[in-house]
Amino acid sequence: MENTSTSTVSTASAGVRYGLLVGIASAILSLILYATNLEQSPVRWVSMVVLAGGIFLAHQFFKQHNNGFMSYGQGLGIGAVLGAVSGLIGGIYMFVYTQFINPDFLTIALNKARTDMEARGNLSDEQIEQGLQMSAKFMDGPFLYLGAVLGTLFFAFLLALVITAFTKHKRPEFE
Template identity: 45%
Template structure:
């Protein structure tokens, strides 16, 4: 009778692997949103959070499968933050490339939609609306937009992992 053993994977390997997979799924989802003209639909865009959550859960499951079913809270947190950061990096770079080279008019359309919504609300003056639109344009394009997107990816990975790791952890017994 042969015994098969699986080589345990590290937290870094699990985070990278599932960050890449989650990032690719997020890119495909984002491309579909852009292609159908729903880039400003916050309801559909929230599905991106579900994609990240599922990716983190699957990464934890894969890590535990090769580590005798054990994963500490810290390991789960590290896996999730890395997966979220990789996902955020890939998604942000894709969005930047799309807005810069494929559809350069997209930012202007989004800012027009924002202006229309703010004017319809009627709670801001024209100068305030213009200031808000200009600030939004500045923070969603160029290097600042890239940096914010990448940091946001790590932050979302942290926030989701704080909860997910608490649920999926299975600490190794101290005296085994």
């Protein structure tokens, strides 16, 4: 007789596994974008494709190990865990990058922001300075790293809301 049962995988383990993969892939992508000065180009949105692809693959992995079934709630749970783990890796990467690889990150980002504000031409010098001071507060210290974690978690959850609608496969009630 053929053994058709597969081992079950929890939503947390699927989310952690693919969260690690997505986090590492996103960190590598981010490093490439910074090295090629494309961090402000539309190419940076490729990280959202990586995140969405990771959620989709995590759903497929979960279903493969759970007899092809996954509820909507399980799909959202996988996406949330994946986003939290990936965001944590992103926050750690951002810390290492800004503290050791590119300690001038804040200065470069603020200079770019100043140039962009001046190019618009609709702000006074005082308004530009106020904006830069406010930006510096949020780009320095724990706000930057916490923002990376929470931002990734937020976008992963939004993507999971949509992706799960297509990947869910409920177990029949009368099985």
